[in-house]
Amino acid sequence: MAAFFESKELVKKFGGLTAVNRFDLKIEEGEIVSLIGPNGAGKTTIFNLVTGFYSPDEGAIYFRGHDLVGMSPHQITGLGIARTFQTVRLFLNMTVLENVMVGQHTRGSSGVFGAIFRPPSYRAEEARIRERAEAQLGFFGTRLTGYRHDQPAFMLSYANRRRLEIARAMATEAKLLLLDEPTAGMNPRETQEMTELIGRLRDERGFTILFIEHDMRVVKGVSDRVVVIDYGRQIAEGTYAEVSQDEHVLEAYLGRKTKDAA
């Protein structure tokens, strides 16, 4: 049986710079995998390759039996991969609820004629989209519910914007969520909450999660497996405990020990 998600020998070059260099990754359904590495190691580039924003120069990406290489981002979303962005990118002038309703786009089919004549099928679909969108927002407790539904997204606080972005990705009804630094810019309490939330996303909603993270408490707290990359190559893989002792990882983060330095 084909793997849930697998990338093989992925290569992406920008001019002379090899951002991703023969990168292999396998994810089983229901896993939480974190992707770590120093700045500029190629983490976000990998996300962009998987979601179709970039096309790889070499290699292949398989997701539930489909080859993703050459597909456009919206097709990949339709297959069941959704992402968030490192710099939160919401539709700031749409309301909170509308943002999440946009996420439901691929799960609807009504077009111009439906919108104009509003047959029962259109109204049923619109009601379903709204209901599901509200359900996603309900996942975050009372933070994004009630009067917040009709507030434009730019009125939200930073942490709530991150949550809304996740809700929007959830609304695509994806199988695999790619979260790009979900706790960046959050205070310790919010970070703790987000860590729990990532766990709940799998346990309660059944998402498989691949996330990029710099905060090691989060990585330690929630990941089943940690993948460390540097210069676009995987340098270590395993549980947090294994990885944090790995010689290559220490070297990538802290630099090489030189014997005659002292």
Next chain:
Amino acid sequence: MTLDHLKSSLKPGFYAGIVALFISVIGMIETFSNRDIIHGVFSISHTFLVIIALITGYFSATRAQRAGIRQHGIDRRAEVVNAIAGSLIAGFVMGLFLAVLVVVANLINLRPVFVNVTPKLIDLLTFGRPSLAGSIVPLSMFTIVSGLGGALSLFRSDIRRLIVTSLLWFAFAGLISEVIRLSLSRLGVNVARKFVTTRGLTPLGAAVMLALIFAIVYASQRLRDRQRRQPDQSSPARKRAVRFRSWGLIFVLLLVLPWVVGRVPSDVLVLVGIYVLMGFGLNIVVGKAGLLDLGYVAFFAVGAYSTAILTSADQLPNIQLSFWAALPFVIGITGLAGLLIGAPVLRMRGDYLAIVTLGFGEIARFLALSDWFSPVLGGAQGVVKIPNVVIAGIELADPEELYYLIMFFCLITLFISWRLEGSRVGRAWVAMREDEQVAESMGINTIYYKMLAFAMGAMIASLGGAVFAVKLNTVFPFSFSVNVSITVLSLIIIGGIGSIPGVLVGAFALVGLPELLREFDEYRLLLYGVAIIYMMIVRPEGLLPSVRRGRELHEDEMAQDAWGKPAEVIPVPANPELSG
């Protein structure tokens, strides 16, 4: 007490002087003097100058007040003095420019360089005393008028609003006095003559008009104030009924409008209607989907030409369909043209898209002109003998009747854009406009939705083209210049992108007024330019904005939005725990 702070009044006076001098020298003042607001008393050109002086007075008064407070602290008496003195100074500076013009024109002949500095202009500026001494007239007059503007700043704001609004409406009524005359003369020529002449309102008419406007403005302000003090507590059902009734009233007014105003204004209304229709269409493309299309005229042309060819008795394919039988084909052909043009260009963004569409707009006209297509499209001669529209045996020949056809199309288009607003398609468009990449990653096929917007805009434009063809019964390539695209875009920018009432107001101001007042035509592009620059700086959301669009354009003014800028996101440093 130093008078340093009054220096702040020099600047507004200086600017106003330059503007007044400019519009005098380019001939605007003289052109507009042929039409009066009040017959024989006050011409439109005087109105222009007076409005400039009033605004100058008002601004310089408030500037002087503020400067005075900064230097000497708050003192009510001094504020009044500052306001009056400041506005008088500004008015004097402004008047000085025109006075100098009068003096110079008296001493040397300026006409070899400034063709428009005619004796008549000098006559106008000096109220009939074109001698050297006459230069005192603009000087004193603008000083006084500007002083009045300054005095205006001292009134309570609600009274000031009442005066200003009434005067503006009065000026507007004077501008469209021709329409008033034509509609009144349906009651009887003698009645009309008492109130309005071909040049403008009579003094009696002006008095009646001013009183009427004042009463209406006063009543509506009182009503609004009362509503603000005690918000409407009635049930939603009742509110809806009230709204329904007021829309019904507007609808009935629109229905009887052509029969009130008569033939010539109805003709203008039809043209305005065509532009309203295209405004709605372009609003979908630019306002909803965010695609800047400068070649919208191409679809207008395709609509007009395909209507012409399918219905004309005189054209090569000789199909001679009726208007209604041809209409589905017209819409289909233009929609197809939209897809055809859209397919290659929609991968471009922003400025590039604008340039390429601009090119396509011109190509459409050249194709219509070309010899190659002339057997079918008629070349420069165009297509003639397009039959009138027939509905249920009634031939729509007069503009009063055609008005209903265009109104019908406008209502349909309005309904469609209203229904799309909150739908799945509408959300996809807005998402795409906000952030194309993210929209794509949310599963929206952006190419498809761009094409959809483009094709829908094209189909709506084709309706405008079809009406245009049957209105004139002929179609010429010269009707489809780039000016049409620019006018449609300008009217939605000035009215407010994405706003429906904005399109109506914009179309009336940019298409209706120049048709009613032929004098405007000469300075049309100048006025468009001024209006658009002003709008872009002061009100980028337009006169009657849609809520969302207004927010988008004032984004950086909103303190809460500081988070939105990616640069300010602080990355969390890697945790040193790893080393342990």
